[in-house]
Amino acid sequence: MSGRLSAAPPPSVRVRAPGKVNLALRVGPVGSDGYHPLATIFQAVTLFEEVTATLAPPGAGISLTVSGPQADDVPTDETNLAWRAAALLADRTGLAADVALHITKGVPVAGGMAGGSADAAAALLACDTLWEAGVPRSELVEIAAELGADVPFSLLGHTAVGTGRGDLLTPAMTRGEFHWCFGTQRVGLSTPSVFRRFDELAGPSTPAVAPADDTELMHALRAGDPVALGKALHNDLQAPALDLRPELAEVLDVATESGALGVIVSGSGPTVAALGRSRQHALALGAAWTAADVVDAVWCASGPAPGTQIVTSITR
Ligand code: C5P
Incomplete structure (x- = not known):
């Protein structure tokens, strides 16, 4: 047996970040910056992206690998939001951007559940910790x-x-746990194209948005009342998403016929979110979608879920 000690593992930080569903998404008229003012209520759900950031040798720069469901659909170059997050953090702090990033996908890709955004959030926290910034x-x-x-x-x-x-946030009070099933499609929808179709359908008369429109939804959350929450779900991007992808109507119908408390296109789609009475009912909604052959995959989860957090950290 050799008496040599094995080399210490390189510093490495593993972080997980949740995907989301918009319980309400109200969209105002497009601004001169190309963005639409939003009044939205986000709920994080227990589908997580994991990003592991491992210290790379000086001058190595950023590298990126991806694993998990739909990993082949994810770019591994500087267009990936996690890569951009690491580069931007290095730029802001003046630190060297030497890191090997690995993403384990757990949120549907290009599905309106902010999986790419979760990667960026996770990469920011992971690199901040790894580089001791x-x-x-x-x-x-x-x-x-x-x-x-x-x-x-x-x-x-x-x-x-x-x-x-959608980036100016105020935490909302909720009680209890809500049980969701998400039906995803192999081919995603691009967020800008859904917003563009919203503009085409809504025309110049789009009214301004106000979070006050969602008082019933806020009451339902505070009461932990899934029946009232199901009735109050609302998404202004549902009509443009359905216009671009008419077959999504069937996904909505199957869940409604199976007794979902509410069914909605998630964000800019094409994922459809169905709210169940219980965890078992959410699983049954997924089974109904699979039996009807209207989705490519089902993902059951609950909300709310915690935000971005460190899972493990091996530092110097
Ligand atoms: O901010 P993010 O890169 O996720 O947005 C992607 C695109 O979605 C934007 O370039 C814009 O076309 C559209 N968008 C919008 N209004 C928002 C958010 C996104 O029009 N509030």
């Missing part, structure tokens, strides 16, 4: 908002009201 939380949130409108919510998690581009 010590960026204050408020600054991490600002960097997150630069990366994408849904990234700050993935950092925060739980349930929150979003205004502005």
